[in-house]
Amino acid sequence: MGEEILINFTPMETRVAVIENGMPQEVYVERVHRRGIVGNIYQGKVVRVLPGMQAAFVDIGLERAAFIHVEEVLPQNASHEEKNNTSIAQVLREGQALLVQVTKDPIGTKGARLTTHLSLPSRYLVCMLGNSHVGVSQRIEDLEERDRLRNIVHSLIKEEDGEPAGFILRTVAEGAAEAELKADIQFLRRLWASIKEKISTAKAPSIVYEDLPLNMRALRDMAHSGLERIRIDSRETFQKAEAFVRDLVPEVTDTLEYYPGERPIFDLFNVEEEIQKALGRKVELKSGGYLIFDQTEAMTTVDVNTGAFVGHRNLEETIFKTNLEAATAIGRQLRLRNLGGIIILDFIDMEDPDHQRQVLRTLERVLERDHAKCKVMGVSDLGLVEMTRKRTRESLEQVLCDVCSECQGRGSIKTPETVCYEIFREILRQHRAYDTDSYLVLAAQPVVDYLLDDASNHVAELEAFIGKTIRFQVEPMYNAESFDVVLR
Incomplete structure (x- = not known):
C-alpha cells in the first residue's frame, strides 16, 4: 500500500491527512476564521525598535505586533561581521514602512516572526527575490540530477529579462523537464509583478499577498508522482483542485479522486481516532511499552517506558526492543502532532553502544520522511537525545485545544x-x-x-x-x- 492524501472540506474548516502504508502520518487543520499566515506578505509599519535585543516590533494589522530580528533586515549576502556590528537602530526607525513576509505564525503568547527576504513558492521552485543564488533541495541526493537542475535554471534565468531573483529547486523538482521549470519561473515572475502593483498603492499596515488555502497548498507542496490517490470529499473543491492540478501539477491528475461515500472520509484509515490519540499525553506501543509527551512553551519532552513489556530473554534485550519501537513511534507522532522547536527524547538507558547507535539510526531513518526539517544532535551526557524540528505553524494541540480553565495549563489541580x-x-x-x-x-x-x-x-x-x-x-x-x- 502506497501513499495517499485525504482532503476533508467544509465551509468552516479544511483538514488534510497524509497516509503512508495505511497509517495516518500527518494531519493539518485550517479554520476559516483563523487561517495561518505563514508566507503572507504585508506592508508593515515599524512600531518599536529594540537595540538591546537587536530586533523590532512591526504592526502588520494583527492584534499582536510581529517581531523581526536584525539578521532578517540586512541583505542575505551580508557578512557575519556586518550582522554582528550593525545595530537595528541603524537600519530601522519607528514609523517607517517595511515590506515583510511571515516566517512563523503567532504561537501561544509570541507574535508572528518576520523577514524582509521575500520568497514565493511554486510547484518546483521557491523564488528568492533580490537574490541571485540558485540552490537545490538537500533531499535530492543524486549529484548528476542536482547539476542538471541547477544548469537548467541558470540558463532560464539568462533568457529572462526580469529583475534579479534567485531560485531554490524543491524536492519535487527531481526529474522535472526544462519546459516545466520554465513555466514555473514565468508563473513566479507574473505573480511578483502583480504583488508589486499592490505594494505601490498599499498603506501600512495591510496585506499585499496571501498564500494559498490549505487544500491548494497540499496539492502544491505534498502532491508527487509517487502518490497512489488524492481523495477529496467536496465536489466543488474537487473541481477547483482539478483545474489547479492541470495547470500546476499535471503529473498527479490521474490520482485525483472525488470521494462521495456516506462514510466520512476521515473514518477511512481511522484518521479521526488517530487525531484523538494525538491529543493525549500517553501513546501505547504494541510491545506493551508507552510514550509520554509533554508540550511546554520552551520545549517538548518525550519519555519512553517499558510498561507491561518484560521481554523473553533479558532486560537489555527488552529495553532495546522497546526503544527501537519507540523511535519509530516518536518519528510518526512528531509529524502527526506537528511538534516543533527543541525536543528532548528520554529513551530507556542502554548499556550497549551498538544498541544506542541502532536506535539513533532508526529515529533518523523515520525522520527522513518528514516534510519539516529535523536535526538529531545525538545522545547527551545525561543519556537524553536532543533534536530540533522546524516549527512554522501551530501544533495540532494548539489548533484544536485551549488551555484548561480548571488548571490553567498546569496539567494538575489541587486536591x-x-x-x-x-x-x-x-x-x-x-x-x-x-x-x-x-x-x-x-x-x-x-x-x-x-x-x-x-x-x-x-x-x-x-x-x-x-x-x-x-x-x-x-x-x-x-x-x-x-x-x-x-x-x-
Missing part, C-alpha cells in the same frame, strides 16, 4: 484536602481581622464533601477555637480550586 486547608487558613485570617457571628463557605461539591466527611473533626476543632459556627454551601459554577468565605 480537595489542599483546598480545605486553604479555607481553614482564610477563616483564621478573617477571624483575626473582622468580628462576625458565623462564616459561610462557598466551594465546589468535592471540597464541601471532603469538609463534611474526612475533615469534619478539623472543622469542629476550628469552630471551638474561634468560637463561631461554620456552614458550607455547594456552588455548582465553582471549579475545584475556587472558594469564598462569607461573613454572616
